[in-house]
Amino acid sequence: MMSLSPIETRVPCDGLEYPVLQAGADGPLVLCLHGFPDNYEGYRGIATELAAAGYQVVCPLLPGYAPANQRRDGGVHDALYVRDALIKLIETLLAERGQTRCFLVGHDWGSVIACLIAQKRPDLFVSLCAMSVPYGMSWRKIALRCPVYMLHAWYILFFQFKGLADAIIRRKGFRFLAWMLKFWSPKLESLAQMQRSVIATFSQPGVLAAALDYYRTSMFALTPKAFHIRALFNKTIEVPTLALRGELDVTMPSAVWEVVSPQAYPKGITLEVYQGAGHFIQYEQGPAIAQRLLQWFSQHPA
Template sequence: METIKANGLEFGYLSTGDGPLALCLHGFPDSAHTWRHLMPELAAAGYRAVAPFMRGYAPTTVPPDGAYQSGALAADANALHEALGGDSDAVIIGHDWGAFATYGATAHAPDRWRKAVTLSVPPMNAMMSGFFSYDQLKRSFYIFLFQTPLAEMALDRAFVEALWRDWSPGYHPTADVDNVMECLSTPANIAAAIGYYRAMLDPSRLLEKYAAEQESAVKTGERPTLYLHGVQDGCLSPEMADPNTVLTHLPPNSRADLIPNAGHFLQLENPKEVNRQILTWLS
């Protein structure tokens, strides 16, 4: 575990290897340990793999301004690129909320990144047509729960375990949930994780200082992107991640694929195939 200051926050991060930066960003409810299968392979391929804990997830500090919009996450990614000494050969890999950060970071500062990989959350414009279907609204109940004052009471270990069971059927996440609960060890950390979702639906929570990155987060960027989605994803329906549809919202020369034998946390459920696709893409 190391720490570094970027965008006004102190980030805790895991790292291995030497070479061009490969920044790996986790989502909810997860931690930097989610990249434990991929990071050694990135290092073996000649990258410096770095997995920070996202803003508000301990040991990374809780942002004093309460900013959790996608633009703030994109700003964090680009600031980490700067602080870690990244150059134009750097690559960025994001899962779930990390995918939102990746779309925004590469669109806002394309010169910082050579290629991108996103997992489990397609571009926002690709999602909109299916998000309000009855099936997807049932899957997304937690987003609406998190808008209420009950959210902080609901987000305990049992709730996190249930989400993992629903989102990745058949996977046993005990160690992963242990890591999540360490990241959400204080009321402030719990409020931070919920804050991502409150910023998603409440425009009053969007800080003007991240307006440019926020605008970039919903645009089609320039950097070729590999998008992967688990066939058994219980969080976002695979129908919302049809490769042909997703590709219409990704930059030119991108790729999209569905991963068999995997749900929402595909990098942990089918690491052999996910790692193969990512390493092939980056090479």
């Protein structure tokens, strides 16, 4: 029996152990995926409210974000590996609960991976909620209609400089990450607490390298696998989708969302904007998002 208040525990899966934040004793499963630079703490308040409403909530650390769930074969944590590893975790969680489908929620890289998971295995999900980073967007259209995005994406290019970027990020107790959090969500009241939590996560062995793998093997990389990953963003998601973003999010300006193709969502997509919010909307407007998720779940019952 899970507690209504979130607890931290571990879930073994495929030879790894996933640190997770979980809440709820019974009811349909809700899986929440965090992004970069982050961990599952942003879902703590949301998990409490969802559990009180009768849902079981599980928020794992993404593969690589803890020594216990890092690859054992020496490979990198690219988006396809992460997608398939989390599909195995989801199958494990569903089997333990005697369920066949769950609700999927993702933010930032968690949104990207959630979309890739839903694209490959729509049979596992009742619905999808993608926060702060869209899917079904053409990089060519972005370059043509929103060239300024390349300025917003400067950090992705910076991350490609392996060794140099790692060293700069680690300097002075990961001050770079603390700055990123403040820059991306300048109005966040609990910023100092989030900074401490995120830095504690990234101070663990292997976490920074694994987290940067996501960027180095997917975005600007020129490898065949990277081209394949980017091509997946032109596929379709056969799951009803709710997309949420912050009005003041400097990482994804509104013009980027305008090139998202509705054709990528045959089951429908609903896009909503949270006024006054930055990138980390689950921290900034957690209670409102929890209520919106409950409404969304009721409209798409398990």
